[in-house]
Amino acid sequence: MIYMLKVYKLILRCFGKEYDYSHSKLLSRYYGRIFGRKLKKIDGLDFIIAPAGSSQIAFLKTTIPIIYLSDTTYDQLKSYYPNLNKKTIINDEDASLIERKAIEKATVVSFPSKWAMDFCRNYYRLDFDKLVEIPWGANLFDDIHFANKNIIQKNSYTCLFLGVDWERKGGKTALKAIEYVRQLYGIDVRLKICGCTPNQKILPTWVELIDKVDKNNVDEYQKFIDVLSNADILLLPTIAECYGMVFCEAAAFGLPVVATDTGGVSSIVINERTGILIKDPLDYKHFGNAIHKIISSVETYQNYSQNARIRYNNILHSGQLG
Template identity: 35%
Template sequence: MKIGFYSVVPLDDKKNWSGTMFKMYEQLLHLGYEVVWIPRVCFTKREEKTFKIIEKTFNKIFDRGYNRHLFIYKAKTAARRLEKNLKDIKVDVIFNPTHVNDFAYLKTDIPVVYLNDANVAQLLNYYHYYSGFGILSKIETKYLERKTLKNATYSIFSSDWASNFAVEFYGLAEDKVKTIKFGANIIVPKRIDFNKNSTEFTFLFLAVDWIRKRGTLAFESLKILREKGYPVKMLVVGCNPEIKADWVTIIPFLNKNNPDEFREIQNHLLRSHFLFVPTKADCTPIAFCEAAGYGLPVISTDTGGVSAHVINGYNGSLLPQDAIAQDYADEIERLINKPQTVREYSENARKLYEKELNWENWGIEFSKILEKLK
């Protein structure tokens, strides 16, 4: 089977979608499929100018934001160009991860398998960059997403949170929607030592978005515990907040594609006791999959697709969206005082990784869908 992989950049780019696109490409090759890159359509300068005029006109008339990524004129323009490009490409199936706009009006006899970590409709007023749109823009967004999902032969999501929404909100047939969880985008050790030093506890905040992942809330929670005399430390990797405290270590950026910096990331995961990211909004945090691979319990928020990778009371703790710093501090204090529970969470995290939070499992489940298209 020959798969056409629709992507903005070449498939061997390990940075695309934080490495997730490459991992999917890698698995398809590993399973023996022939995979060709279908470059995402490009627009002319004149078209881009027209798009901006449409956006500005909407802003001026309605005094509201406009979804510049998803609107009918742009979708029709993209579909015409993609149909033209596909005439020169011979594939058995088109794999379309994340691109809604370009496929809404696409007319093709080639089966399309769509993949995403959420429905755009779920992100409206959930993610900050999908907030503030006018009502007509929201209607247009949902209309186009519905068309893309209806046109796809199968739609795959990384959590039941997203899959169930597609079925219930857009009325998709359940047998055309599949949940396949993502894996870790870094190398995971074959064995984990669950016997860690318990004289002090390191809480890893691994994220690039300090605001959305609510790093300040994590800091304030641990500060409460410090003031109560608990030997807790915070390790921030991926962002550079303005925090001055001798018990907080900040490493602004580490490149997974750099061997030395990658080993540094591994060491932080191995030496930390918890991954503590009380995120405000999330679809599929890959860092949670990576934490599972390193046997690291996760403390986070029960929001979005987080519960697909962190099972409350099994491999971590998920608090309500309105939980405050004191709530997180109380939960952490409870865990620190129950070392056996923490060890069980750690062991369960690794089990969860080996069972489903790995790319090998993703490839096997994805291939089952491809086999139905033969």
């Protein structure tokens, strides 16, 4: 079954199209049969947890309670990402049906953001009792030691751009924002880009590129920790973001955030408390002024930094779910 779908995907790729068979009704029914048989052989299960598993549970026949976890739903995603179906072939009818059946099948449906919760409640007309908002914690293996960050007597400041998709994460706006701060305020602000490569050949001297790190590799994980530890601000003018684990990770290090107020970001970053959120992802001047506001005041910087770490300890730590 999966082999046939993969072959079809390869054929379409020859014509410059991508095929997402993960939301195929054919595959979802197949999952339902396979997992249904396996569950019958297992005794004593109290519940099933299905992270991003709409296709796996939509046609699953079981009396075991199901907890469905996701950062959004297909029906929300297709309107939020306008180019989704232009780049990828998805059977819209199948995908919507699978999502709805998965939500109906689940005993509990959990999202990490108010943005996703509100959409799901209104679109699917769900009872409040079925929906639970549980923030996701930072994807870190160790408890991060926090020392109060200090920007007193700094000659230069580092903004960290961390992400794998240069365009969607707002890379061009980030570059313009840093250049704006440097020219208008005469401050030596630098941009460290980690995880992606800008789609332009010549970059300013104040830009540093760092390859994407594999956190499952011990040495690269330490490199990731060092990158976050040595940054002053996380800058992410993202165009679309369902949640953003990177914001949780920034909070662990007490990094103030300057980002776009979009999707589920505001469930992690509290505007004017742990960072500054901006409505327009293309307004580089607003981003630049936000950066200047944070680094030009020691009191503002330390308040944002300490508030971010407190929020990490209370809500954004992966151990909180336990």
